Amino acid sequence: MNKAAIYRQLAPEARKQNGLSVLNQVIGVLILLASLTAILETEPTLRASAPWLFPTLETIFVVVFIIEYLLRLYSIGEDPRYRGLSGRFRYIFSFWALVDLMAILPYFLGFMVHDNAFLVRLLRLLRMLRLARLGRFSQAWSGLADALHSRSYELWLSAGVAGLLLLFSSCCLYVVEAAAQPEAFGSVPRALWWSIATLTTVGYGDVTPITALGKFFAGLTAVAGIGIIAMPTGILAAAFSDAFQKKRNHPDG
Template identity: 60%
Template sequence: MDPADEEVGARYSLRQRLYLHLEPTAWPRTGLSPANLVIAVLIVFAALLAILETEETLRADAPRFFQYAEFLILLLFSTEYMARLYAAGEDPRYRGVLGRLRYMRTWWAIVDLLAILPSLVTMGGQNTFLLRLLKLLRLLRLSRLGRFSRAWSAIAQAVQLRSFELLLSFGAAGMLLILSSACLYLVEGGEQPEAFGSIPRALWWSVATLTTVGYGDVTPVTALGRILAGITALAGIGLIALPTGVLASAFSDALRRQAAHDRSGQREE
């Protein structure tokens, strides 16, 4: 028998078995444990359910289905949250009452709780704007999939290491946004006060131009304004590509380190 099978099949206490199956780093085999695999599928289903529920015709055809399905998801996620809270005691950092409170302040524990709270608040409520907003927060459940992937943590670490370069690029883009908005306000403000009558109004045009979206709902009409618009568009191509290149390099480095770590672990085995 595979040693990993013997380890998983050993006679552990309930808390040890829960920790083994719910904590991704504790699972001795490659991939997800059966419990976490089921949870991942349930997360995707819950997000899909939240998306489909926004369609009024579907709610009208099956008014009870969404209520019962959401109640079942709430029950399963609440049970999972309590199980994770109980199993966290296997980690020496989270033992005892104070340890559990410390665990509840960790990032993934907060994400787990946020996946439950909107359903508790919106259960049986009316279709108001606030209620729709709270229901949309259920889509945050998709972020829970991040705990099951080591690649996400590696990428987050890589982005953190490149934070200085990203801040510089975003800062340069922000300065160009303000500068181009101020120039168009000066040149076009008199001709088109509704669109360029102030720097905040002109900022919408700058965002659409610098991101190369170009909606076309607001355009300069003067010769100087069009020249400035062309300069802004050309500058936007380079500034948008700059953080994209930094992120692409960070992702590549992170995945390369993760692959090297996996290969070293396989050689040790």
């Protein structure tokens, strides 16, 4: 198989036919299997029952993904943007190439952190970054990116309003509750935890105001939280609707 044929098999945008190539379908299945393996590996009883199984599967997956990465690097010159040595370096630092690399690196880093339980757990979870690689095979991913970009101003504005409201409610609860509950509301950063849990409507209940004025401000914060959650939700819903409608009307655009 020549370089152009490999490129057509690996790059969805290079195919004239609809759908994924057989090779990309196989890669997609392997990504799902590798991610499922990483999830199951976090269960100690499964690791203990077959201590050889997960390392063996992980090695097989990594070898396949390294071969895929090298084939992509070899054939990417068919894309005019990445021709030549400088083009290859540009591709290596492109978004999807970095995602591919981040999905492989945890395997090799795992050999260096055997004595650190926290890092071992972190690396096991990082292997699930492979799921992000499915984005390159999906038009929905580009629709999501378009939607977020088209409403970036409104989203940043809503994030700013949420931040100001968090800070304001934290300051209010600090003023009225600090004397009664110094451990929970003795500073603005301490009160911020309560504000986050309330404004996001999570409401853990581990910290609650006990003064009359504190309960009053807490009620205002809780009501405001409904609007804070609804604002970005509405913005994103409208953006997704516009983006996917545009995709349907202009499938080749």
